[in-house]
Amino acid sequence: MSSATGARGSEPNSLYSASAPTSLDERLRGKLMRDLGPLVMAALGDAKVIEILLNADGSVWLEKLGAAMYEAGRLDPPSAAAAIKTAATIAGLPGNSDAPIVQCTLPFRGERFEGLLPPLVTRPVFSIRKPALQVFTLADLIQQGVLNAAQSRRLAEAISLRQNIVISGGVSTGKTTFCNALVAQVAHIAPDHRLIIIEDTPELQCAAANHVALCSGEAADMAALLRATLRLRPDRILVGEVRGGEALTLLKAWNTGHPGGLATVHANSPNGALIRLDQLASEAAPGPHRDLIVEAVDLVVQLERSQHGRRVQAIHTVLKKESTT
Numbered sequence: 001m002s003s004a005t006g007a008r009g010s011e012p013n014s015l016y017s018a019s020a021p022t023s024l025d026e027r028l029r030g031k032l033m034r035d036l037g038p039l040v041m042a043a044l045g046d047a048k049v050i051e052i053l054l055n056a057d058g059s060v061w062l063e064k065l066g067a068a069m070y071e072a073g074r075l076d077p078p079s080a081a082a083a084i085k086t087a088a089t090i091a092g093l094p095g096n097s098d099a100p101i102v103q104c105t106l107p108f109r110g111e112r113f114e115g116l117l118p119p120l121v122t123r124p125v126f127s128i129r130k131p132a133l134q135v136f137t138l139a140d141l142i143q144q145g146v147l148n149a150a151q152s153r154r155l156a157e158a159i160s161l162r163q164n165i166v167i168s169g170g171v172s173t174g175k176t177t178f179c180n181a182l183v184a185q186v187a188h189i190a191p192d193h194r195l196i197i198i199e200d201t202p203e204l205q206c207a208a209a210n211h212v213a214l215c216s217g218e219a220a221d222m223a224a225l226l227r228a229t230l231r232l233r234p235d236r237i238l239v240g241e242v243r244g245g246e247a248l249t250l251l252k253a254w255n256t257g258h259p260g261g262l263a264t265v266h267a268n269s270p271n272g273a274l275i276r277l278d279q280l281a282s283e284a285a286p287g288p289h290r291d292l293i294v295e296a297v298d299l300v301v302q303l304e305r306s307q308h309g310r311r312v313q314a315i316h317t318v319l320k321k322e323s324t325t
Helices: 024-045 077-091 138-143 149-160 175-189 222-229 246-255 270-282 290-296
Strands: 049-054 059-064 070-074 101-105 112-116 125-129 165-169 195-199 211-215 236-239 262-266 299-306 309-317
Touching: 024 049, 024 059, 024 070, 024 077, 077 101, 077 112, 077 125, 138 149, 138 175, 149 165, 149 175, 149 299, 149 309, 165 175, 165 270, 175 195, 175 236, 175 262, 175 299, 195 222, 211 222, 222 236, 222 246, 236 246, 246 270, 246 290, 262 270, 270 290, 270 299, 270 309
Parallel strands: 165 262, 165 299, 195 211, 195 236, 236 262
Antiparallel strands: 049 059, 049 125, 059 070, 101 112, 112 125, 299 309
8 A cells, every 4th residue: 555654754653652751741641651541552552543532431432544433441430530630731731620621632643632521521531533644645545445536636636736625524534634645645746835734733744845834722823823824935725624713814815826725624515615614704704705715715525424434425616706807
């Protein structure tokens, strides 16, 4: 199987192995490993596992790429609570009954972590979303049945023509995996282009030599990063997921000299994706913004998840309005 290795590629499995602690950070990391226990740590080290979920009843559920979620074992509530509080301490967050929601990244490979403590839940709950350890190409996705050869050619052509592509889908439909494949295609087709990647959690991987990855946080939100991006001389602007008013800034950027971008959005249909972009843009300025969206977005790739796995449901071409001049 072919693959593209990104700048944020896989790191040694020693990240998930205990070693003699020499600093407070390392001691906390070791404590977190003990709190999570052998089942969760083994899942973190398994390249095929993409998500680890703990329910209030103590059951641990795993999802592997291309497979259905399954119950893998159990984690006792005291250990789970300790893991959430340790993760909070490492991230500089309270993590107690007064601040029972802990959202952070883990100190291994930047896994996205969300933990919930009582009184929000009866017993501790958490989810861990792992970043991709392997970037699949469009050819790989054809082999996996995610898309067909004609769809792959259409997307390669769109990237070559610098069309703006929105990847749409519901939860766990493979938007990030698919976006990574398109980023790899961009790096292959346009190796001389400067790419700026903007995310709230680092998940996209890029093999392009000339790229900058920005991550939002307390210091700057997605909209602020997009505004800063326009002064970083981007050829293409890629956004991991559009969730708020930054949609307006992105659409304007795509329309004003920065074509060939990629972005993902939560929606259940191509039309729903365009409506969602309008709603998000309206958070920044009163809408509707339909004309701007039609002008900025060229393709919507709709992903779905069924009992047969993840696949491209449709590639929707956004029809442009005819000029009246």
